[in-house]
Amino acid sequence: MSARRTRTAAAVIVPFAAWLATGAESIGGKAPPRAARSVHLSWQAPDVLFFSLEMTVDRSTVGSYFMACGWNTGYFGIQEIGPERKVALFSVWDPTKGDDPNAVELEERVETLFEGEGVRVRRFGGEGTGGQCMVDFPWKAGETYRFAVRAEVQGGKTAYGGFIFLPAEKRWKHLVTFRTRTGGSPLRGLHSFVEDFRRDGKSVQEVRRARFGNGWARTAAGEWKPLTKARFTASGAAWEAKETIDAGTAGSDFFLATGGETKQTAALRSLLEVSPAAAAKPPEDLPIDAPLVAPSPGADNPGEEGDSR
Numbered sequence: 001m002s003a004r005r006t007r008t009a010a011a012v013i014v015p016f017a018a019w020l021a022t023g024a025e026s027i028g029g030k031a032p033p034r035a036a037r038s039v040h041l042s043w044q045a046p047d048v049l050f051f052s053l054e055m056t057v058d059r060s061t062v063g064s065y066f067m068a069c070g071w072n073t074g075y076f077g078i079q080e081i082g083p084e085r086k087v088a089l090f091s092v093w094d095p096t097k098g099d100d101p102n103a104v105e106l107e108e109r110v111e112t113l114f115e116g117e118g119v120r121v122r123r124f125g126g127e128g129t130g131g132q133c134m135v136d137f138p139w140k141a142g143e144t145y146r147f148a149v150r151a152e153v154q155g156g157k158t159a160y161g162g163f164i165f166l167p168a169e170k171r172w173k174h175l176v177t178f179r180t181r182t183g184g185s186p187l188r189g190l191h192s193f194v195e196d197f198r199r200d201g202k203s204v205q206e207v208r209r210a211r212f213g214n215g216w217a218r219t220a221a222g223e224w225k226p227l228t229k230a231r232f233t234a235s236g237a238a239w240e241a242k243e244t245i246d247a248g249t250a251g252s253d254f255f256l257a258t259g260g261e262t263k264q265t266a267a268l269r270s271l272l273e274v275s276p277a278a279a280a281k282p283p284e285d286l287p288i289d290a291p292l293v294a295p296s297p298g299a300d301n302p303g304e305e306g307d308s309r
Contacts (some may be wrong), residue, residue, distance in 0.1 A: 033241040036196035036259030041230035043190040050218035052148040061206040063198025068147040072189040088137040090162035092178040093130040101125035114177035133176035158182040161292040177292040207260035213253035216282040
């Protein structure tokens, strides 16, 4: 990820007063770490128009972001905001610099082309600016969830549709479609991460761990690429714990872990790989041809009308 994207974008979306330093000092006169380090998988893939991934959270705590599908202009995953609240989050950046969402000219702002039922769409700022879609999603540790992003280049802009699979209903739900100025760029820089955005000095002592697997990317030419290689990286803020991070493979999955008693077994910048045989072909039900906008009046309407704010 670029420097701009690795500044823990999740923290922008769900602000916490606990971001502030605790003020406590260690025996050596230095403030102890107040957050677990963010850990990333940078997928080895070409530019594509479709990106899907499955993710299983093994361990979580309040203030955690498990980001499944990230790319150079956006990210998509799930968060544990509070003891009784968990959400799915899909966000896309404006093409401008700056942190004040109200300072961005209207023609430079991320556009909303579609809002799914029950989602909340708003502007965000603080570490870059853009559009955010959030929906209540009571995910559970130990269960596998599926995510997909479909991109469509539209002149000098790109539209991005976010889709999440609803296990109980056995169907894909179209959450939102955002469009932003990209110069006609497809999805590039595919990545995933695990982040501690609580940062209160206590969160550093708690473990977050997730597995990522069955990843697929589809090029503009229609060629499928299995995501079987990823590079392990981590953030480097001075106030983060440095040693309690890890990454690796487990069968056909990759994993990331940070915080608490985590012990590092993989070197930073190492290239992790699973057997290509584990990814023979993509799932047949992926929403590769799903429309990115609502049907026109008079056509079949699946009821995916949402509220916005």
